[in-house]
Amino acid sequence: MSLKLHDQQALQQFLADVPNPASSQVSGNRQSITFTGTASRLKSTFHIGLGNYLDEATGRRFFANDSAPALPKSVSTVVESVVGLDNHAVKHHAGRTKGEVDLDVEVVHALAAAADSYVYEAENSSAGELAMYQQIASDKKVSVVSISGGSCEASEHSSAAHAVDKAIASGTAEGISHFAAAGDDGATDCGRQDGSKRQAVDFPSSDPDVSGDAAKGSAYTVVSGGRTENA
Incomplete structure (x- = not known):
């Protein structure tokens, strides 16, 4: 999650709802938080669906969310974007x-x-x-x-x-x-x-x-x- 301001209490409460909260890491410049969770819990947390798809142009299979993630009101004002719910774009x-x-x-x-x-x-x-x-x-x-x-x-x-x-x-x-x-x-x-x-x-x-x-x-x-x- 990319952050636009710092509300540590709200973010800690949000991360507590994600499995394995010990996996969360705050970047050194305090602009992002990286964490992991099961697919089912992430779907529930962000109100999305996750599926496997085929890119017909390249023949490459990938997973992705089927809608934009929705954030709880308690953290929607401090989180700027959510990254990592798909692996479609590769460098x-x-x-x-x-x-x-x-x-x-x-x-x-x-x-x-x-x-x-x-x-x-x-x-x-x-x-x-x-x-x-x-x-x-x-x-x-x-x-x-x-x-x-x-x-x-x-x-x-x-x-x-x-x-x-x-x-x-x-x-x-x-x-x-x-x-x-x-x-x-x-x-x-x-x-x-x-x-x-x-x-x-x-x-x-x-x-x-x-x-x-x-x-x-x-x-x-x-x-x-x-x-x-x-x-």
Whole structure:
């Protein structure tokens, strides 16, 4: 849950209604609370249905809520958004492979060998994405963030995008500069996720507090059992 103000008493009461309240974690910058619960209890708590679906464009199965979560009046004024009730939106790397992250780290070390580098990894989900940016802002260890992953902005749920925007803005207010890959698909960023050729941009490179880098990206070519990297 992404928070817009702090009412600890109301939030504690709300979390007490969720199974395994000990699982709740408050982000270091106190802008979000992460917790777990059984599907049945989450459906009851947020007044939603949860189901399994098939994305016909990609052939990928995913779970999702069938309506927007409804919050109790006691916390509706302090909670800005709820993230993590589905796993439909997933991030892709600019170079179409997880090796892109390793290549980015190598480039940073080559360009600024004396600089301290920190690598943040998170679950490939909306909840994982939010947790990562909250952690970066909370740690206050870096001044520049390079982001390899992204997804079609249109496929990013508005609540998740808004929560991530707030987390990035928190880091920006601390003096952190964010740079993100704009993707390898130009103005048709949704093509890789749903086959669409409509005009679309990549998120989070489209975020107002992020500088999109169209030059990021790499491709791997396998030649006679070996691997050639082209950045």
